[in-house]
Amino acid sequence: MSYPKSVLAEGKRLLMAAALDLTANTRSLDGFSLRELARNAGLNPNTFYRHFKGFDELGLAIIEDMMSQIRQPLRDLRREAAESVVPPGSPPISWQENPRLNFVRSWQVSNATVELFFKFVEANPKAFILGVRELHGSSPVLRKALRKLMKDFAHDMAEDIETLGLLPKLDPASLLSVSEVISRELFQLSMDYIEEPERRDEICQQAGTSIVNLTMGSAMLGGHVKLLADALR
Amino acid sequence: MSYPKSVLAEGKRLLMAAALDLTANTRSLDGFSLRELARNAGLNPNTFYRHFKGFDELGLAIIEDMMSQIRQPLRDLRREAAESVVPPGSPPISWQENPRLNFVRSWQVSNATVELFFKFVEANPKAFILGVRELHGSSPVLRKALRKLMKDFAHDMAEDIETLGLLPKLDPASLLSVSEVISRELFQLSMDYIEEPERRDEICQQAGTSIVNLTMGSAMLGGHVKLLADALR
DNA sequence: TGTACATCAGTGAACGCGCGTTCACTGATGTAC
């Protein structure tokens, strides 16, 4: 993750990048000193105070930045995955009409999304490490911010599932709940994905399966038993 | 969580308890000093070295202890839940024979287990906070230990599902994978459960729903479509 | 049963060091008129 020079002051950028580095290298945000951070950023310890009141503020700045850089790309790649399966402009076919086709499409989209998601993780490992670590970390402020991030992420997902017709009609609460479980699972798995390169294919595939299990289970219990029975016949 | 005097030296016990306290109160294991720990334990800073080489060793001792205190109780309460639904000694009824009955039972057991699990969390919040925090925390040693713990937990769950007949027959790999997802989700949610007392009922209920979604989705895609369609008709 | 010795858990003083934070400073950039 990098911080564009145009928006942030040079020093602020450097400090945020250094914090990300230190966090990724087996430290928590409260596990290194201000001076260590400054050293890693190549700055005077004092400069920290020009930009932040304390470590929480630094953490928040990083998270906000992360959020702004991650949120839209993730939506884009879900859309991308959907469009790779159903080319835009093709006539919509409802679940009622052709459950089997929709089921297959849904599966494909979820697999494609998962794959793209993990590629994204691979490209921004430090951001994910910091995010997942501090989600249950020691700072209540950061925990709260990261929960909101997760919630927003789940909300986006629910909206996209709805818009892209990836599931049979579900009541909004169930849909959101399923999206939340999927988000949590994906973020959890992103750590394994980063730390165990040799298991990446397996993780990717299992994540896909879990998502299909969850969504189809939910659709089934949401009253679409017959629909899915038809799809799988 | 307490440490019996008979097994561990007094000082060791005190240090482990103090670490658990500090961790629960918004700190990571690497976020406080040895002297702070000793102060909280009411001991000379030096005493730490009598029992541990460093913080990792302290963490491992706590996790091992946690493991030994948590694992069996969790199995017991799953068994307990199963037996509250199907009294021991009653004749086994296969999924083929009566899918609906089994489905209802399975749902009930999972709800009962979830409820008992969260009661257990409520009774041992500090252990869970430390566990979830350090699962993605800064120490590779502790991360590894906690992953093993999660894996063992999932393994127990899979075994119990099999033994207690809580799901239609599933291939072992899928069963384990589902159990892993459930474990992760439960441990994740345990933090919300601790931190948001007003949402406890909701969390409990949603966890139950997620489990049913997952297990039934998995059963369905594992080839039991007709079985479940019958159960839900 | 008594004695001598070893081990163990805990103490207290001392060390040198890196820490967070403060202060007064500098030079570059932006702004008012």
Next chain:
DNA sequence: TGTACATCAGTGAACGCGCGTTCACTGATGTAC
């Protein structure tokens, strides 16, 4: 367009403090004979 002033990002020195770790010590418990 020029000048005067304010703001901003970064510096360097200095402070007192808590830190991890070491050493030599103590007294209680366990063990050999």
